[in-house]
Amino acid sequence: MPDQKHPSWGEGELREILCLMMIGTCVWIVGTQLGVFAVLLDATRSHNLQDMLMLGLCMCLGLIAAAVRKSFKLRRAMQERDGAEAQAESIARHDAMTGLANRRLFRETLAARLDAASGVPALAVLQVDLDRFKPINDVHGHAAGDAVLCVVADRLRRLVSADSLVARLGGDEFAILTEAGEGADSLARLAREIVKSLAQPITWAESRLEIGATVGIAVATQESRTADALLHAADVAMYQGKRDGRGTFRFFHLDMGHALKVRAQLEGELRVGIERGEIRPFYQPVVALPDRGLIGFEVLARWHHPRKGLLGPDAFITLAEDTGQIADLTWSLMRQACTDARSWPPHLQLAINISPLQLQDRHLPERILAILTETGFKPGRLEIEITETALVNDLEAARVALKSLQNFGIRIALDDFGTGYSSLYHLRELQFDKLKIDRSYITSIPLSSDRAKLVDAIIALGSSLGLVTTAEGIESASSVDWLADQGCTYGQGYLFGKPMDKITTDGLLEDWTDGAGNLVIAPPDAAPDGGAMADAATPPDAPKHRQIAA
Ligand code: C2E
Ligand code: MG
Ligand code: MG
Numbered sequence: 001m002p003d004q005k006h007p008s009w010g011e012g013e014l015r016e017i018l019c020l021m022m023i024g025t026c027v028w029i030v031g032t033q034l035g036v037f038a039v040l041l042d043a044t045r046s047h048n049l050q051d052m053l054m055l056g057l058c059m060c061l062g063l064i065a066a067a068v069r070k071s072f073k074l075r076r077a078m079q080e081r082d083g084a085e086a087q088a089e090s091i092a093r094h095d096a097m098t099g100l101a102n103r104r105l106f107r108e109t110l111a112a113r114l115d116a117a118s119g120v121p122a123l124a125v126l127q128v129d130l131d132r133f134k135p136i137n138d139v140h141g142h143a144a145g146d147a148v149l150c151v152v153a154d155r156l157r158r159l160v161s162a163d164s165l166v167a168r169l170g171g172d173e174f175a176i177l178t179e180a181g182e183g184a185d186s187l188a189r190l191a192r193e194i195v196k197s198l199a200q201p202i203t204w205a206e207s208r209l210e211i212g213a214t215v216g217i218a219v220a221t222q223e224s225r226t227a228d229a230l231l232h233a234a235d236v237a238m239y240q241g242k243r244d245g246r247g248t249f250r251f252f253h254l255d256m257g258h259a260l261k262v263r264a265q266l267e268g269e270l271r272v273g274i275e276r277g278e279i280r281p282f283y284q285p286v287v288a289l290p291d292r293g294l295i296g297f298e299v300l301a302r303w304h305h306p307r308k309g310l311l312g313p314d315a316f317i318t319l320a321e322d323t324g325q326i327a328d329l330t331w332s333l334m335r336q337a338c339t340d341a342r343s344w345p346p347h348l349q350l351a352i353n354i355s356p357l358q359l360q361d362r363h364l365p366e367r368i369l370a371i372l373t374e375t376g377f378k379p380g381r382l383e384i385e386i387t388e389t390a391l392v393n394d395l396e397a398a399r400v401a402l403k404s405l406q407n408f409g410i411r412i413a414l415d416d417f418g419t420g421y422s423s424l425y426h427l428r429e430l431q432f433d434k435l436k437i438d439r440s441y442i443t444s445i446p447l448s449s450d451r452a453k454l455v456d457a458i459i460a461l462g463s464s465l466g467l468v469t470t471a472e473g474i475e476s477a478s479s480v481d482w483l484a485d486q487g488c489t490y491g492q493g494y495l496f497g498k499p500m501d502k503i504t505t506d507g508l509l510e511d512w513t514d515g516a517g518n519l520v521i522a523p524p525d526a527a528p529d530g531g532a533m534a535d536a537a538t539p540p541d542a543p544k545h546r547q548i549a550a
Pocket of ligand 1: 284299300301312313314317330333353354355356385415416439472473474475492493494495499
């Protein structure tokens with residue numbers, strides 16, 4: 001509505017003409033008072049009428065030219081103002097970096113399309129949230145993050161139909177508004193294509209950046225007929241996808257809302273919990289085979305939750321990874337564990353689990369070394385456990401990080417060996433110090449001779465590569481001798497001890513010392529009832545441990 005936006009220029013012109021007439025009148029009054037006109041009349045009398053007409057005509061032409069010029073100038077100024085307004089309007093509705101619609105435009109378009117339909121329109125919102133985006137910003141810098149967002153925008157644009165709207169809602173969150181007329185199958189197909197496309201690596205500078213995406217889908221229904229309700233439903237479905245392991249998609253359904261609230265609450269509690277030191281290290285013994293001499297502990301995270309009691313890592317490690325808190329959690333644990341271990345016999349080692357995400361941090365070795373220096377813990381006593389997922393994500397980053405950790409004297413163990421994929425490839429490509437054979441292989445040794453052959457082959461493979469091996473999850477004494485006979489170097493499992501807190505560990509270290517000053521878990525006079533000591537919060541007045549029968 002231009003009339004309302006700009007003052008009417010006809011009105012302005014009239015005002016200007018009136019002003020000019022007033023000025024003319026004033027000039028006339030002054031002129032007659034001073035007798036200027038008489039002088040002028042005398043001068044014009046010497047010219048004839050034709051001359052006077054020509055003079056009048058020229059003056060009129062001058063006036064017309066001035067008026068036309070002015071009107072052009074005014075028109076141009078108005079056009080510039082309109083253009084600037086349109087540009088400002090567009091900026092306010094688009095994301096400057098990717099050029100996609102922003103949340104405001106997306107919401108407005110969604111609301112307009114919902115309102116325009118008489119019944120429930122066949123519309124769907126797909127919310128796309130990037131996985132592992134934060135580490136890219138943290139590790140490679142914001143320029144890399146920006147480049148990734150632009151590539152994501154391009155890939156999304158290419159995947160959707162012309163009548164769909166793609167938006168960047170903010171941060172690493174994108175959304176697509178699309179027709180749902182073809183039903184859930186076609187929406188699922190689109191979501192699958194998005195997940196697949198965004199999992200393709202992005203080349204930036206000399207790095208290969210790996211992200212992923214989780215998609216939440218909400219279809220308009222009678223209950224979610226407003227833009228906000230539909231956006232919220234897609235958000236809830238997306239979070240469910242994250243909880244279920246990321247790199248996937250989920251359709252919204254009503255009981256998802258409750259789960260999301262619980263997760264959001266836990267996320268906030270975890271942040272506070274890490275700050276307050278509620279996440280504490282528990283220590284599970286690792287012994288040499290076959291004599292069961294204690295060589296150190298694996299550090300396993302436990303959360304002393306103020307309401308829920310003691311929580312295991314399943315309840316919070318993935319949450320910490322998803323919400324960018326895993327690094328803080330690990331450093332807090334490492335600091336506590338290195339401090340605890342200062343009072344233990346100096347030959348005892350600590351093995352600490354590092355999340356796959358952390359291997360992408362270029363400064364990981366320096367950060368670890370800083371904690372070791374701060375706590376006075378020797379690098380030679382530390383072992384870092386990584387899983388194969390870390391290697392699949394970015395082999396080159398892993399190679400660099402592992403090499404510099406080893407240069408500091410820190411050992412690297414490949415955890416849960418046999419559960420990931422391309423294990424042999426990784427063993428050849430990277431230099432590990434230790435293989436930890438996954439519990440699933442060890443527990444099945446007594447059940448299947450094929451499994452036993454497989455474990456035997458893994459141990460042989462390890463020793464052919466010059467690696468030591470640890471069998472994880474040893475629960476029964478029957479497999480200990482067999483594992484030792486096959487050449488397995490170390491053992492870990494409930495048979496030797498469950499993860500326990502610092503106080504319990506301190507007490508057991510005293511009890512485990514044999515006459516020669518060695519720490520041996522199965523002393524010769526072991527009680528016949530066997531079994532593991534209680535996990536974690538052993539009450540101070542409870543028996544400290546049960547000795548393990550050979
Ligand atoms: P993991 O590193 O393979 O740790 C061994 C897991 O097996 C531990 O479970 C341990 O309690 C359990 N385990 C050991 N021996 C036995 C046994 O004889 N029988 C049975 N049934 N289980 C046994 P936990 O503590 O629940 O930890 C699970 C996983 O959580 C760990 O597997 C590790 O991947 C992860 N995790 C634990 N703490 C941390 C941490 O501080 N940081 C990271 N990034 N991950 C952690
Ligand atoms: Mg481990
Ligand atoms: Mg393991």
